[in-house]
Amino acid sequence: MPNLPKRKVGIISCSGEELDWGTVSRVATRLVLERLRQEQTVTLCLPLFLAGGKDERAFARFYPTIAVDGCPKLCAAKATAAYSAEPAARVVVSEIAARYPELKLEARRRLGPGGMTLARKVAEEIAARVDEILGSPPQARTVRLNEDAAAEAAPVVACSCQSGGLPVTMVEVAGSPVAIVALGPIMEQIAALNGMADEELRDKLLQTVKVYNAIPAEQEAQYAEALWREFAARRAQR
Template sequence: MPDLPKKKVGIVACSGEEMPEGTVTRLAALRVLEELRPDATVTICLPLFLAGGEGDRAFARFYPTVAVDGCELRCAARATEMYSGKPAASLVVTDIVAEQGLERPQGCRRLNAAGRAAVEATAERLAGLVDTLLGQPWDRRRGAVMAVTEQPQVEAVEATCACGSGIPITRLAVNGRVVTLIALPPIFEQFHQAGKQPGDGLARELLETVRIYNPIPAGEEAAYAEALLREYAAFCAQKERTS
């Protein structure tokens, strides 16, 4: 399989600044990212995600993601589901505060003692979810945890951050529209190093490899195969020119 980034868990934190719980989400996420699980997590920037950041959206589609929201509006969870897929897990600070009998946080810029306690409680819950998700096989094509009877299609491998996660994104023209596909460069590199030349006989193999990482709409397999073969031929030609 192509050498793709290693499985980590993406954290999407609420960006609301008008309420203390929003501050709690960001500080809790930061604690997990920098102290509790630094080697197992990456941050996904919610404003960039909403603005169309393809690296962040690709990561959230490719790997399990936890949305951490401040209140019942669940803006982070809703945005993740709208643009990438339903989060693997979701936390809401107000729920955690209520469950643990904590006082409501106060102070948007500087949290009071109750706010700091909420940060710790949320961070611990988030770290536990990270451990759980990393212990479960993740289907990169469906963007969901596999059933216990399923087998992982690819090995888990490492990413550094969501916006620079190392997950390559390619825009491809298929049937007159532009689609975004993940992992084409490493797939093409793997085929090229194996000495596989562009040709009709390679189209099906390309398609089957690409669909491990990307959903291919039913009935459009032939169009995708043709577009992939065309893109691979251009990749090989570029290799020849630069070799």
């Protein structure tokens, strides 16, 4: 069987600096990544996503994502849907905050005890969505956040990029090196297809690579040629 990358969930947090709920969304995301579901999640940087980060967009197409937004404007969810794929789940801080009116936030950059408790509630909701998506039972090693005093000291940062996890292969396309995401596992999948003519394999290879990589329409023929050259070279070594 091809060695496809381990399935993870990508968490995309909104980057709002204007609202304290935006801060809560980022703190909650970090709590999930660093404490609740370390092994099952990675984060994707929304500003990089919007700027056209190919790895980020490819990841969001390849893996299920959870958009974590501060308010009903749903910036992260909309960006994910527009640039990559519909998120598998959405978590909106303002909706969770409405359930706990007693939890008051101190300030945008310093959440205080009420804000940190709200961030923990949001983090637990995100973790529950991760478990649903991966079809796994609640994690036995879940850290009880309300017992973890260190969480209060967690820095508030706007960007906590830890994206990655997909193998990238450099391929020369029309004389220029280009990073192709997930090419290794894709080629293994294609090589495992028995009974197909080379022409069909070549087309299948291109179509599969296009699922995970943005290929300019005007360069499709060059990409097809480069990918097939790479595939043929690997096949000859088998």
